[in-house]
Amino acid sequence: MLVKELFPVAQIRVPVKRAKTLDPAKVQEIAESMLEEGQTTPIRVRKSKDGYVLIEGLHRLEALKALGEETVEGYLVRAVLH
Template structure:
């Protein structure tokens, strides 16, 4: 079973190709929902030996960053490099 870990936002690398899929309006709506209801689903990251790489959850990551948080609930997963 996956265990939730708090990971500092500054330690998470977002691949350039993933950044292209970011929709600012979605980030704003998610941030509002997180304030009202909390974040229900942690993001997924993999560790490449030096840093954490985002696998899933770009909009959640950016919403939490937009809210001024310094860390985020994450699942550490084993995933192929994209």
């Protein structure tokens, strides 16, 4: 079961492939929504050697960065070994 946690924004790395899909207009829209309602949907990250890697929630993460937030609510997803 996933449990919501707070993660330091500065310790979350965005993979290059995912960063290429960033839409600044969408970030602005989400940031405005967060000002009114707060963060309603957690992001998903996985643990890495030096912090965390973003799995899901690029636009939410970037919106929080734009708002100057230092933490983000999210779920820690563990990698499944095959």
